[in-house]
Each structure stands twice: as structure tokens, then as C-alpha cells.
Amino acid sequence: MEVLYLYISLIILLFSYLFTTHFRRKSATLPPTIFPSLPIIGHLYLFKPPLYRTLAKLASKYGPILYLKFGSRRVVIISSPSAVEECFTKNDIVFANRPKMLFGKIIGVNYTSLAWAPYGDNWRNLRRIASIEILSIHRLNEFHDIRVEEAKFLNRKLLLNSSSQVAVKAVFYELTLNIMMIMISGKRYFGGENPEMEEEGKRFLDMLNETFVLAGATNVGDYLPILSWLGVKGLEKRLIKLQEERDVFFQGLIEQLRKSKGSESGNKRKTMIEVLLALQESEPEYYTDAMIRSFVLVLLAAGSDTSATTMEWAMALMLNHPQVLKKAQDEIDRVVGNNRLVDESDIANLPYLRCIINETLRLTPPGPLLVPHEASEDCVVGGYTIPSGTMLLINQWAIHHDPKIWADPEMFKPERFEGLEGTRDGFKLLPFGSGRRSCPGEGLAVRVIGMTLGSVIQCFDWERMSEELVDLTEGPGLTMPKAVPLVAKYKPRPEMKNLLSQL
Numbered sequence: 001m002e003v004l005y006l007y008i009s010l011i012i013l014l015f016s017y018l019f020t021t022h023f024r025r026k027s028a029t030l031p032p033t034i035f036p037s038l039p040i041i042g043h044l045y046l047f048k049p050p051l052y053r054t055l056a057k058l059a060s061k062y063g064p065i066l067y068l069k070f071g072s073r074r075v076v077i078i079s080s081p082s083a084v085e086e087c088f089t090k091n092d093i094v095f096a097n098r099p100k101m102l103f104g105k106i107i108g109v110n111y112t113s114l115a116w117a118p119y120g121d122n123w124r125n126l127r128r129i130a131s132i133e134i135l136s137i138h139r140l141n142e143f144h145d146i147r148v149e150e151a152k153f154l155n156r157k158l159l160l161n162s163s164s165q166v167a168v169k170a171v172f173y174e175l176t177l178n179i180m181m182i183m184i185s186g187k188r189y190f191g192g193e194n195p196e197m198e199e200e201g202k203r204f205l206d207m208l209n210e211t212f213v214l215a216g217a218t219n220v221g222d223y224l225p226i227l228s229w230l231g232v233k234g235l236e237k238r239l240i241k242l243q244e245e246r247d248v249f250f251q252g253l254i255e256q257l258r259k260s261k262g263s264e265s266g267n268k269r270k271t272m273i274e275v276l277l278a279l280q281e282s283e284p285e286y287y288t289d290a291m292i293r294s295f296v297l298v299l300l301a302a303g304s305d306t307s308a309t310t311m312e313w314a315m316a317l318m319l320n321h322p323q324v325l326k327k328a329q330d331e332i333d334r335v336v337g338n339n340r341l342v343d344e345s346d347i348a349n350l351p352y353l354r355c356i357i358n359e360t361l362r363l364t365p366p367g368p369l370l371v372p373h374e375a376s377e378d379c380v381v382g383g384y385t386i387p388s389g390t391m392l393l394i395n396q397w398a399i400h401h402d403p404k405i406w407a408d409p410e411m412f413k414p415e416r417f418e419g420l421e422g423t424r425d426g427f428k429l430l431p432f433g434s435g436r437r438s439c440p441g442e443g444l445a446v447r448v449i450g451m452t453l454g455s456v457i458q459c460f461d462w463e464r465m466s467e468e469l470v471d472l473t474e475g476p477g478l479t480m481p482k483a484v485p486l487v488a489k490y491k492p493r494p495e496m497k498n499l500l501s502q503l
Helices: 002-027 051-062 081-088 102-106 121-134 137-142 144-160 168-185 195-215 225-229 234-260 272-282 289-303 305-320 322-335 344-349 351-363 396-400 442-459 494-501
Strands: 065-070 073-078 165-167 379-381 384-386 391-394 460-463 487-492
Touching (some): 073 081, 081 379, 102 234, 137 144, 137 442, 144 442, 168 289, 289 305, 289 442, 305 351, 305 442, 305 460, 322 442, 344 351, 442 460, 442 494
Parallel strands (some): 073 391
Antiparallel strands (some): 379 384, 460 487
8 A cells, every 4th residue: 555655756756847847937038948848858868869860850850949948957959040049149258168067077188178167257268269369360371381281291192002092080180180180289290200299199099089079979978967966977987088188298298388388489389388488487376287178189189180170071972972072173274274283262262162061060060969058147049038058059050951041951962052151141151150159269270271182182083882882871970970980092193293293
């Protein structure tokens, strides 16, 4: 009998919870939700990987502004350009915060890094440094020759590859990492003659790959704190170990550059770390070594894997649509010719190449869900009240694949972007986010992707490994990698052999 009473009591409690939750919602102007929201887990029972696809399906059924409970955390999912515009214009300051999550606590150095710091003086200063001191047009121009040399080296490496087939992302990844590490520390890790440097680069690459794996992992403790209290800490231990390894590695770079200060000529181009060390001299209490490590790691992570992944997807899509590849080659031949490689200054005069990049970013955005935001106070989006403390998730994948916004959204059609300047189409295309917390490295990414893709298209003819189409299945991870890495065949274009022999 006591067991029966217990069951009846639990049932009454459950129905009371569901009824009161539903009643409270009716009395407020919260966005639409899904009934039921279960005790403790909320709507987590609905989710299947990949999350961005699940949330897109829910949005198509329940609406583009959706209020859900991820365990104990309130979350609003935005899947429409007009709602995104409201979030990042009139409510931009309100949503300029980041939610408190395990990754931000450990990898974000207790929420002090550029990516995870709350909106305030520290974040504004970090953003200013990134935009003016590190990634300004002037600073990018200073490193132009580095990007040119890496593009030349990539094409030379492809020319000398006796097998004439290549793992595409691997070569793009080495290029982006070389560019970023030369800008950060002056070191070029991959493709040189120094075995010790190559070994150091591999150790660094392992840490970076682990960062992206763990960043894409779901920490249930972020949504079900009770699990953290019960000692489920496997991910936390891995993150702490990774952060310790990253700190040791980058502290070594800082010490090397600190010791070499003054030994070079005054005209030497300063690396990112050297710029920050110079600032450290006047404000040592702010520009600590820990701050410098955190800052350059954010820029490195944001500027390497994402660009390499985008270029791999672009090549995969073009191999499945050889007429697009041919049209891009014809444009480059017409504008650039065959006596020199594509340069960054040519990209503005290669509109079809820009269309290919934009269409790749639309179909396969490197961050299908933008880095989460959090409301610092109550606000209104789409006529609905968003309570303070609610996490905001922008599902750019859903917007990019919405048939109400894009004709034939699953088709690869670069022509749809003809006439568009830049990499945005209002708030319909969001590859670098928007508002105050948009990606500060957009200018660098556009330069690297445009010149690298342009040069390999210009120099080589590319083919699939077989008659079968390239598998376009998405793999797990923060930057939506291909599930099956792209391997492609290639051969030098006859009209480019003379130039290639001079590289």
C-alpha cells in the first residue's frame, strides 16, 4: 500500500509540475515551446546528433523562435534572419555575454579569454587589441608575403608529389597553421628542413586537434549540474590536462621571444606575441603571460581549422560539380593569366570564385551553431520576451538551408551569390557571426581562403578518385568536418607548367 501511495504522489507531483509550467507560460509572452518539458531533463529527450539538424527540424515544425529547456538551462533557438537581426542590432549589447560553461571556465581561463569573457571592460580591451593591434588591415598587409610564400610552397609541394593524389584537408591545414604560427611566433612548423621543428609542430597539432574534439563534446554538467555533483568529471579532467599542455607549449614560445628581444634589427616585423610583450612593459598587471597565452590561442584556434575545413568542403563540392571548377578556372585564366599566381588583390576581380566560397559557407558553415550568447537582461525578440539569463543559440545551418529563404537550398549553386559584395547577404548568411561578438579574424580568413583556393584551381586540374560522387556526410565536431576526409587526384594544368617550374 505504501508503494502505491508513493507512485500516486509521484504522478501527482509530475502533473502538478507540468500544469504549473504550462500555466506560467500562458501568463507570459515567452516564445513557443514544446510540450512536455520533463522535470530535470527538460527537452533533452528530443535531441539526436547532429544538434543543428535536430533543432532545424523542430524550428520547421514549431517556429523560428523556440524556447526550450536544456536540463536546467533556459535556451532560445533562433532560426530566422529577421530574428537574428533583432538579436544583433537593437539587442546586441543585451546578448553580448557568454553563458557560463565548462569549456569557457577551463579553456577560456575562467571566462577571461577573448572568446568567453563577459561583456565589459576586459572584453572590450581584448577586442580592441585583436581588431587594431593584431588583425587590422595594416597588420595583415605586413604579413602578406608570408601568405604568398605559403601558397607557393603548397603548389610546389603538390607538383613534387609523385603519387598525384592528396589528402586535401591535411595540406590546407598545414598551410593555415604555418601562416598563423608565423604571425603568432615567427615559427614555421610544417614542410621545412628541420626535423625538430616538425616534431614540435606535430605536438602542437595534436593539442589543437584535441581542443576542437573537446570543444565539440557535450558536457551534460552544463545542463544537468546534478551530474557534476555526482562526480561525472571525465571531460573536465581532459580539459584541465589539455589546458596545462597548451600553457607549457605557449609559455615556451613566449620565453623564446622574450630572450630574443633586441637581438634583431629595428625594422623586423613584430609577431603577435612580440606586440603583446611590448604592451606588457607598460601594463604588466594586465598583459600577463597567462593573458598573452590565452589571447593567441583563441586567434590560432579561430584562424586555422575553420579555414582548412572550409577549403576542403569547397574542393569536395567542386569535384562533384566539375562545371563549377571549370568555370572558376576560366575566370582566373581570363583575369590573372598564367604568368603569375593568384594574389589576394585579385580576389575582388574574381566574382565567381567569391561565389563559390560564399556558397560553400552557406551549405557547410564552419560553425553550424554560432558560439552561444546569453541575455544579460530581459529583452524582446519577435514580440516574445526573452528572460535574463537565457542562453541564445543561433542556428545558422537552419537559416542557410531554409527553403523559404533559399531556392533549392540543398543544391550547390554558386551563381545564387552573383552580385553580392563581401561574405554577407543581410542576416541570411552568417559564416562569421554578427554584432559585437562577430569573428575578428574574418578579414584574414577571406584572404587565406580566396588566395589558396584560387591558386590550386589555377595550377592544377582536379578529379574525384572514382566515378562515384564525393561523400558529403558531415562528421561530428565544432567546425563540422567531413565525415570522410577528402582524397583527390590532380595533375598540373599544361598552361601552368612553366610557372610551376619557377616556384
